Amino acid sequence: MTRAKKRRSQKSGLPPGALVHIGEVRTQSPTMTLTGFGPDGLVERELAGIDELDAAGDFPVRWLNVYGVHDGALMAAIGQRFSLHPLVLEDILNTDQRPKVEAYDDYLFIVGRIYDVGRQRSDLATDQISLIVGRDFVLTFQERPSGTFEPIRQRLRAEKSPQRRLGAEHLAYALLDAMVDAYFSVIERIGDRCEALEEEILGRPKRGALRKTHELKRELSQLRRTIWPMREVIGSLQRNPSPFFSDETRLYLRDVYDHAVHLLEQLEDLRELLAGLLDVYLNSVSNRVNLEVRTLTLLTTVFMPAALVAGVFGMNFRSMPWLESPDGFWSALALMAGVALALFAVFWARRLFR
Numbered sequence: 001m002t003r004a005k006k007r008r009s010q011k012s013g014l015p016p017g018a019l020v021h022i023g024e025v026r027t028q029s030p031t032m033t034l035t036g037f038g039p040d041g042l043v044e045r046e047l048a049g050i051d052e053l054d055a056a057g058d059f060p061v062r063w064l065n066v067y068g069v070h071d072g073a074l075m076a077a078i079g080q081r082f083s084l085h086p087l088v089l090e091d092i093l094n095t096d097q098r099p100k101v102e103a104y105d106d107y108l109f110i111v112g113r114i115y116d117v118g119r120q121r122s123d124l125a126t127d128q129i130s131l132i133v134g135r136d137f138v139l140t141f142q143e144r145p146s147g148t149f150e151p152i153r154q155r156l157r158a159e160k161s162p163q164r165r166l167g168a169e170h171l172a173y174a175l176l177d178a179m180v181d182a183y184f185s186v187i188e189r190i191g192d193r194c195e196a197l198e199e200e201i202l203g204r205p206k207r208g209a210l211r212k213t214h215e216l217k218r219e220l221s222q223l224r225r226t227i228w229p230m231r232e233v234i235g236s237l238q239r240n241p242s243p244f245f246s247d248e249t250r251l252y253l254r255d256v257y258d259h260a261v262h263l264l265e266q267l268e269d270l271r272e273l274l275a276g277l278l279d280v281y282l283n284s285v286s287n288r289v290n291l292e293v294r295t296l297t298l299l300t301t302v303f304m305p306a307a308l309v310a311g312v313f314g315m316n317f318r319s320m321p322w323l324e325s326p327d328g329f330w331s332a333l334a335l336m337a338g339v340a341l342a343l344f345a346v347f348w349a350r351r352l353f354r
Helices: 072-082 086-093 150-157 168-202 209-239 247-313 328-349
Strands: 031-038 041-047 061-067 100-103 108-115 126-133 137-142
Touching: 031 150, 041 150, 061 072, 061 168, 072 086, 072 137, 086 108, 086 126, 100 209, 108 168, 108 209, 126 168, 137 168, 150 168, 168 209, 168 247, 209 247, 247 328
Parallel strands: 061 137
Antiparallel strands: 031 041, 031 061, 100 108, 108 126, 126 137
16 A cells, blocks of 8 residues: 655645645545435445446435545546535545534535544544535545444335435434444544553552553543534534524534533543653652662761771771780671661661662
8 A cells, every 4th residue: 555645845836726735645545435325315425536426326315425535637527426525525535624614605614534443553544534414415534444334224224214305414413423423433442552551650660651641641632622613613513503504413412512511521531640640650760660669878978987997997007906915807897797687677776768
């Protein structure tokens, strides 16, 4: 798979609406899937080109999903077919957008982000998902297959599915709900890692505990930068009257908004937990260093009299006590050991060695 990445600087000097892909190319070639449904049935087809859209049949609701957004020619063809504004197409190809919603005369343009929960690496892989909601159609643009919308497809495939009797607005709500609910898996995974790190730090922290803490804090900050504007997007759709969402559907959007608020509360709890763990880790390291310094200080104090006695008897005087005594060497050693043991007993009684 191609991993080439284009930067924003490559668009310098180009006019607004220039169809230049920014981001990683995560699919070899784009694929399009059309899902047409209504009370009378459901049809799913993979399209080789946008010109096959009408040949698939006429349905009350059409859902066109595109995997891979790096093909500017394909985006231009889709934009011409659905009368999309050039700035909308530009934002679809620019895959580092923050979640937002923009209203146009004939459709709503919504940008969201999802995270890959299947990765084993510590860093989060994020993909942009763009939604365009019309009165009888929904367009979704994903960087690569993620499985986020598969439960919605399963509900549509069920016989006598109530989802088929609802319009494009309810499909858009279901897609937004799936995107928000996908964050719970990410936060649960990070929460499990935080609990494991808590047990490690409260026990005997290893050398890599500090690095793990900073990695988790960075991931939580990244999630917050996504979920916070996503909450504002859902709140705007839920509060503001729109021809694309009825009052009944906005009640469902209110439930999605509550989920987003709950996600932010969980994030704040984890952020506070990590802040507390970081303080505990730094305090434990500082305490361990203090204990080691105290032990070295006590040992130095215990053996300092011995150094003093050895220094005294090492002076070059002709007449000194015990120099002529046959037991002078052993007497000096006994003096050193006695003072050292006395000091050690005093320190032990004061629990300085414990």
